[in-house]
Amino acid sequence: MFSDSNWGSLIFKLIVYGTGFILGAFGGMFSECSGIINIALEGSMVIGAFSGLIFLYGMSKTGFVAGLVTTLAGTGPTFDLRFKIDMLFLAAALIAIVVSILFSFLLSFVSIKFKADQTIVGTALNMVALAACAIVNTSATQIDSAEVTNGPYSSFYVVDNNQGFVGNAFSSMHIGVFLGILAVIVLCLVMDRTRFGLRLRACGENPAAADSVGINVNKMRYIGTAIGSAAAGLGGFIIFSCLNISNKWTIDALGYGFLVLAVEILGNWKTIPILLAAIFFAFSFSFGNVFQAALSNNPDVPKVFYTNRAFFAMIPYALAFLSLIFFSKHSHAPKAEGIPYNKGGR
């Protein structure tokens, strides 16, 4: 029933969603293992995606990659042009990371210095992120809408124009995705195989004990939140730049920031289970999407089955809900999560 192009877009969505979700969930893991609840992952995703995309939008105005549109109509970009585009996207991804790190200090500073309620700060920051992005967007582009366009950069890895398996799978991917995959591996190793990762976890489990052996708990929390926010920002940039690249992106993380929190809890704050859980969700997301497309191309299938966008869109959330019910009983959150560290409290 699945055609080549369906398989292609399934692979594409699996990779893009998978990388984004893993990065987002790792973001949550890093900050929560250091002891700070990060509800603001959604905000990080929005900020990351926005800063990257608005940079690309600005660059499209400068004519840095002039001739892209005309080249795309033919056989695909030349090596020289493709190198330029790669550099551009690399820069955009790095900008996304830097801006998300700056954003994370809004959370960590008030949580550590002012001992604020972290859930509330996170919720407020989600709103701040949305509104700030919309304002910057309207004043930068002079267009009164909460949308970011970056049309010229659509599908530049086009190998052939037939959009078969390869075309569907890789034409909309950019170097940021590979950076994301690299980041997933690095973050895995950092958390599981380094002294730093162990110390980070110690700060989330028993900050007093960590402090007694000379670890600066608050510094670790700043770093943990920054890494977490950076990962989520990169994840957001990857998802929204790849999936919406051909048209407009409305400034909104569509609740993915909360979905990755569910992934993180499902993965029990451990790297490998989180990885598996994220891939599971990415699959349910992309499969529902592609399945609907595949059904609609098949004349034998009655209309009722595929006009139901609501049904297919609901699958990932329903699965997340059910899996939460089944796995939450044994979930073990970092003990000191959400509690501001008080040196005198020992």
Place this chain on the structure above:
Amino acid sequence: MNNVGVAFKKAGLGVVSFFHRLDGKRGWRSFLASVICVAIGLLAGLILMLCIDAGRAFQGFGVLLSQGFSDADSFGRVLYQSTPMMLSGVAIAFAFKLGLFNIGITGQVTMGAFTSLVLGLTMQANGFNGGNWFWCMLIAMVSGALVGFLTGFLKAKFNVNEVLSGIMLNWIIYYLIGLAGRYGLSVKSYKDPYANDYLLTMPAASRLPSLGITAMMGVSWGLIVAVLIIVLLQIVLNKTVFGFELKLSGSNRFAAQYAGVSQAAKIIWAMTISGACAGICGYMLYALPTNPTKFLWSSNGNSLLGDGFTGISVSLIAQNSPLGCIFSSLLLSLINSSQTSLKSVSDAFNIHYTELIKSLIIYIASFSSLFVYLIQKWHDDNKLFKAQGTLSERPEATPGSLKRKKREKPVASEGKEGK
């Protein structure tokens, strides 16, 4: 001259001592902290305005604050738009008393809105007449409460994080309503089972009855109902055993457990009541007496109802006090009401701008405990007050004497028991 000076001094001292005594009260301290948060948030908004469009910033700021009071119509709008907001705010606040963050409120609001609309349409189709609005409100309340109950039950029995199950339920309900609208129902308005979206309007008989103030037709009995519910919840929280146990569980779970308070029951009750308030909020959103908002479901849309999330803002600014929700919802709806006029002052001040101001206020409200602490500190080492002779006239007002009193009390009672 000297007499006037003394009089001034006395008056000043009177004001200071008035506030000083108030500062000793917890409720007043949090109220003052909220006011400070709002003021700082608005100030930040003014600074932002100066950055965006310096020439018209002050004019814009004036509009932001005064538009709601400009005429009876605007003021009426502020009132009726704040009505559902205060209910969603109190829903969040009530759950927060137990330390639960009911972010699933959007799902509960959507559910309440949808069930009440369907009931209203069904009653209209069947020609039923008699207190329609009450039945609609009731079913909205029950359906919202059921969703809240589900979240609370899962939290109590399966240890499911209420934030996550709430968010998942928001989306599940959003999409379920999309499905239900197509297949499960035979109300006239769903003509095309394959349509991508549909629009529902609450029939006139099921809308909230207006209070009858000619200049403000939008202000309805809903406002009265909302205020009554809030007062009721305030009484429940502060004057009943149930409320005390709820607050105890919220502030120290282990102490509550030790004292024999059932945690599971409290969680379920808190979420159910919270969901009930949210459900009523959902009904009121779409049941204005004149020109009600239409309920739109679009299968191509990806956005939940924002109205539930407004409740979070309301509650956070009010520092989770049910009565405070009334004031904070009025403030937010005042800011909202200025959106269109603000845009006409300058193009730069668009709708996102007011959103930003609101979110800044909440961001600052998140560390309001800092302000409470500062006020407390100011209260404790108020040098002006200590230096004055009046202290000796009212020894009970000094912080030191208060502490001594508190310390002595248990000793005395112990002594009595000892005898």
